[in-house]
Amino acid sequence: MNSQARIYLHHEIQESRAEVYTVEIATGVQLPDEQFDRAVMLYVERRPPRVNSRRRAA
Secondary structure (H helix, E strand, C coil), rough: CCCCCCCHHHHHHHHHHHHHHHHHHHHHHCCCHHHHHHHHHHHHHHHCCCHHHHHHHC
């Protein structure tokens, strides 16, 4: 995995953590840490692949 791919993965994980946390707040249900981590990774796996729009536009 090259450095750019690692950056994208890190960004996706951070976005996914925010999404899962938002759902926790909205539902009022706090997940145990292990389930929270599983939900984050599941969210990452189900996301469509990232596309660098600046490269496509060029």
